[in-house]
Amino acid sequence: MLAVFDSGLGGLTALRELRRIVPEADIVYFGDTGRVPYGSRSRDTIIRFSRQDMRFLSSVTGGAPDAVLVACGTVSSTALDELRKETHSPLIGVVEDAAKAAAAATRNGVVAVLGTSATVTSGAFGHAIKAVDPKIRVIQQACPLFVPLVENGFVDADDEITKAAVKRYLDPVAAVGPDTVILGCTHFPIIADAIRDALPRGVRLINSGAEAAKSAAAYAKKESGRVKYYVSDAPGSFGDVARIFLGTQIDGDVEVVDIDKY
Numbered sequence: 001m002l003a004v005f006d007s008g009l010g011g012l013t014a015l016r017e018l019r020r021i022v023p024e025a026d027i028v029y030f031g032d033t034g035r036v037p038y039g040s041r042s043r044d045t046i047i048r049f050s051r052q053d054m055r056f057l058s059s060v061t062g063g064a065p066d067a068v069l070v071a072c073g074t075v076s077s078t079a080l081d082e083l084r085k086e087t088h089s090p091l092i093g094v095v096e097d098a099a100k101a102a103a104a105a106t107r108n109g110v111v112a113v114l115g116t117s118a119t120v121t122s123g124a125f126g127h128a129i130k131a132v133d134p135k136i137r138v139i140q141q142a143c144p145l146f147v148p149l150v151e152n153g154f155v156d157a158d159d160e161i162t163k164a165a166v167k168r169y170l171d172p173v174a175a176v177g178p179d180t181v182i183l184g185c186t187h188f189p190i191i192a193d194a195i196r197d198a199l200p201r202g203v204r205l206i207n208s209g210a211e212a213a214k215s216a217a218a219y220a221k222k223e224s225g226r227v228k229y230y231v232s233d234a235p236g237s238f239g240d241v242a243r244i245f246l247g248t249q250i251d252g253d254v255e256v257v258d259i260d261k262y
Helices: 012-021 043-060 073-078 080-084 096-105 117-122 124-132 146-151 160-176 188-197 208-219 238-246
Strands: 002-006 027-031 067-070 110-115 137-142 180-183 204-207 227-231 254-256
Touching: 002 012, 002 043, 002 208, 012 027, 012 067, 012 208, 012 238, 027 043, 043 067, 043 073, 043 080, 043 227, 067 208, 073 080, 073 110, 073 117, 073 124, 096 124, 096 180, 096 204, 096 208, 110 117, 110 124, 110 160, 117 124, 117 137, 124 137, 137 160, 146 160, 146 188, 160 188, 180 188, 188 204, 204 208, 227 238
Parallel strands: 002 027, 002 067, 027 227, 110 137, 110 180, 180 204, 227 254
Antiparallel strands: none
């Protein structure tokens, strides 16, 4: 069984790709919807939340999942090293694979990274890109409003609120002229059209969650193809919003977890 977790619903974009690649895999998804977003939190808080998330996933997968896709740019860039010290399951974050994909894609040697404040502060994507090719120029832009916009359904490329936020963050990026942009948070692909509209034509967007899903798929086993969904707050409109992320109706119940017990 594979496990996927995120601070909220953004990780569903990675889950969507994972299910496309290995539809026969059993998967547990946990979205910490009661404490989203993680990106504005301190490093210590992010690590504490992530440890609780991992303990919960361990409890519902029989002690250790076959692999965990950490479908959160903030956790991947801030807490992954700490988590790897404490678990025997392979942990796949969203940084390294996206960095490799961006380094391979760029033609002008300029790559931009869009992420949460914590992700940008960590510099993880920049370090990973430079490890592949130190000549690449990396621009990093924090986009703290993107996660709450997506979590609250402001995802239409023509929505005036979304357009204003995207323009605010992307104008300085576009001025530098990257030909490749990493969506360093798994929420961001949901507003990819709005992001693309704010960039020069032809800029390639790298979906960090989708790139990580390719690596996580290597650990999948042929099972029943069942997905179980957990959240840390009342599901409310989870099904409606999840449909936006998954591109289809969720195929199962959503269970609420008291994450503070872990």
